[in-house]
Amino acid sequence: MPKGMVLFDRERCKGCGLCIAVCPRQVLSYSGEYNQRGYNVTRMEDPDRCTGCAFCALTCPDVTIEVYREISPGKGRSNG
Amino acid sequence: MGEKILIAGNDAIAEAGIRAGCRSYFGYPITPQNELLEYMSAHMPKAGGAFVQAESEIGAIYMCYGASAAGGRTMTSSSSPGISLKLEGISYLAGCDLPCVIVNVARGGPGLGNIAPAQGDYFQATKGGGHGDYRMVVLAPATIPEATELTMLAFDLADKYWTPVLVLVDGVLGQMMEPVEFCEPVDPTTLPLKPWALTGAQGRPRNIVTSFFLDPHELSEINLKRQDRYRRIEAQEVRYEEFETGDATIVIAAYGTVARIAKTTVKLARNEGIKLGLLRPITLWPFPYAPFRALSNRVKTILTVEMSAGQMVEDVRLAVAERAETPFYGELGGIVPTPRGILREVRKYVSYDAENGQSF
Amino acid sequence: MSVMTPKMVKVFERPRSLADIEFTYCPGCHHGLITRIIAQVIDELGIQERTVVVGPVGCSVFVYQWFRCDGIQSAHGRACAVATGIKRVNPDLIVFTYQGDGDLAAIGTAESIHAANRGENITVIFINNQIYGMTGGQMAPTTLIGQWATSCPEGRDAGLAGYPIRFAEIVAQLDAPVYVTRQSLYDQKRIRATSRAIKKAFQYQVEGKGYSLVEILANCPTSWHMKPVESNRWIADEVVKVFPLGDLVDRG
Structure with missing residues (x-):
């Protein structure tokens, strides 16, 4: 299972919770922290379980999520 | 100048539009302007332009709105009840500072009225008609040769001031025939490009055509600029x-x-x-x-x-x-x-x- | 960095054609998601520099702001006529409209149907969320029977207000359209299907094939008075019963 990571644009998150619901490995949760607009923003509750499947990013209506995935040596692109 | 030909008002106005470099026409049949639409259906495609018989006068004016935003000279025509339907679109054209030539071959009203000539649309033409603070240049020819000259002028004024221009005639002028000597046609490729036209955001920032400004100060500023243009029109374009x-x-x-x-x-x-x-x-x-x-x-x-x-x-x-x-x-x-x-x-x-x- | 060390690569980021501006939509609203999908399709097809967005009136009135493309605002309901005018004078442009159910299927019925019937080579993205969101939650032509809205406080009564209008089916009766489909976004599978449908619709336009309509069953958590997750479930359980999913026409 590849390892993944997601980054949130905290100030654009509206705390709708769709990413939390769609994550197949229950990686995400509400952080209990509020951004400047007053929304309870999402965070990675259990980062080790993230596979970088990008379901969260493909669901997010506000395009706040970037997804990274670990590429095994030899399979991934070389950054030269 | 070419030879003199005997031609009806509706046909002559259509021909003048094509000669002015107009390459799109959108309209809907209504008496007494039908010949104008029919002339366009035959001659606009030959000139390499677009002709669409729209689903309504509303459809037609918004096709003009799109065509104008895309940068081309465009035209529509109708008669009184149809112009009432176009008023929303005319307000949007004015609100976006888009050039467009509209011809009203006016008839009796109000309501369905009749198809006889009338001048009951003066208020509608000159005092706004549609919503908001806008003006529209209104040209009123009295003969067919003058109708052709003023139709060509209408395109120039529309482009010069980025505004809709109305050519107001009536059923008499639309139907009667007179000898006309047409001006030489304008080659549309020689007309100045419009910097705001929707031509694709290639090698430049995107262009947006809109009349929607939520900030009252922004909308006020845009309106005041437009009013300045109206004052210039009042100073320079009075004809009698x-x-x-x-x-x-x-x-x-x-x-x-x-x-x-x-x-x-x-x-x-x-x-x-x-x-x-x-x-x-x-x-x-x-x-x-x-x-x-x-x-x-x-x-x-x-x-x-x-x-x-x-x-x-x-x-x-x-x-x-x-x-x-x-x-x-x-x-x-x-x-x-x-x-x-x-x-x-x-x-x-x-x-x-x-x-x-x-x-x- | 050692050659043997696994490295993290970016597998999802903001589409290039999407302007770096925050959406004005409510939390959980599908409008943002649809906008992102369209931007991604524009990127994938490499058509950003010749695409023109034709906007509606409604919650998505600012749609032309979200794309790094030329754009134009329309009066309520007139987007398909505006798109017709643009496309007819410049057929090299890729022109799409983005319209809600009130805009496309109520006030703009005539413009919408006749652009389809003429087979205009444009793409129509139709967001059917069964409610008037921007004006505060009034009944739409697509509101379900019994569904509550601020202008049908006892729920939509077919005797008074008729039945939800199936616009994709109406357009599918016409001979000209090349692609008519209804999609949704309530789960991953459906999101991917919607992306494929939108891409196909734009691809057909690029190839000059003609008119496409992509109807998308979308949510309105605010006016439905539901949490976003619940709104997805409502679409999956109730809305699709009235508005069946799938391709109705594909003459590509």
Whole structure:
């Protein structure tokens, strides 16, 4: 299972919770922290379980999520 | 200049549009302007332009809105009830500062009215009609050759001031035939490019055409800029014709078909010794207030004649104030005044000096 | 960095054609998601520099702001006529409209149907969320029977207000359209299907094939008075019963 990571644009998150619901490995949760607009923003509750499947990013209506995935040596692109 | 051809008003206006470099026309059938649409259906594709018979007058004006935003010279035509439907779109064109030429071959109203010629759309044309603070240049030809010239001018004014321009005629001018010598056609590829046109955001920042500004200050600023343009139009684009006004004691104010008829009245009146003249607004907006003001200082009477219950007469009275008497004579329902009918009206305001055998 | 060390690569980021501006939509609203999908399709097809967005009136009135493309605002309902005008004078442009159910299927019925019937080579993205969101939650032509809205406080009554209008089916009766489909976004599978449908619709336009309509069953958590997750479930359980998913026409 590849390892993944997601980054949130905290100030654009509206705390709708769709990413939390769609994550197949229950990686995400509400952080209990509020951004400047007053929304309870999402965070990675259990980062080790993230596979970088990008379901969260493909669901997010506000395009706040970037997804990274670990590429095994030899399979991934070389950054030269 | 080419040869003289005998052509009907509706056809001539359509041909003038194509010669002005217009390469898209969108319309919907309504009497008495159908020949204009039919002419376009045959000739616009031959000129390499787009012709669409739209689902409605509303559809047609928004096709013009899109075509204009894409940068091309575009045109639509209709008759009174159809122009009512287009008013929303005309407001949007004005709100986005988009050029467009609209032709109204006016008919009797209100409501469905009839298909006879009328001038009941003066208020609609010159006082807004649609919503919001906008103006529209309104050109009112009185002959078919003039209709072709003014249609070509309409495209130039629309592009110069980025505004919709209305050519206002009526069923008489739309249907009658006259000999016309057309101007040389304009090559649309030689027209100046419009920097705001939607041509694809390639090598430049995106262009957005909109009239939607939530910030009151922003909307106010855009409106004030547009008003400045309207003031420039008022200063530079007033057009009118004076006929036999030099020694006149009484002057008829009339436009379009009625002005044409009134010219005959002037000749008849002068045969009887009545010093009658005619002041014919060619631009209904901007209205020639100054010439009327000047006349009002030296004539006794300015008689406004319209095929309406009295619309342009309000602008005449605004110009004249109380300096001269400003009676009105109108025919309604599609009735066209006759030269002698107007003359009978003129005589009411003429006193006869029996001693000197002069009318004044 | 050692050659043997696994490295993290970016597998999802903001599409290039999407302007870096925050959406004005409510939390959980599908409008943002649809906008992102369209931007991604524009990127994938490499058509950003010749695409023109034709906007509606409604919650998505600012749609032309979200794309790094030329854009134009329309009066309520007139987007398909505006798109017709643009496309007819410049057929090299890729022109799409983005319209809600009130805009496309109520006030703009005539413009929408006749653009389809003429087979205009444009793409129509139709967001059917069964409610008037921007004006505060009034009944739409697509509101379900019995569904509450601020202008049908007892729920939509077919005797008074008729039935939800199936616009994709109406357009599918016409001979000209090349692609008519209804999609949704309530789960991953459906999101991917919607992306494929939108891409196909734009691809057909690029190839000059003609008119496409992509109807998308979308949510309105605010006016439905539901949490976003619940709104997805409502679409999956109730809305699709009235508006069946899938391709109705594909003449590509």
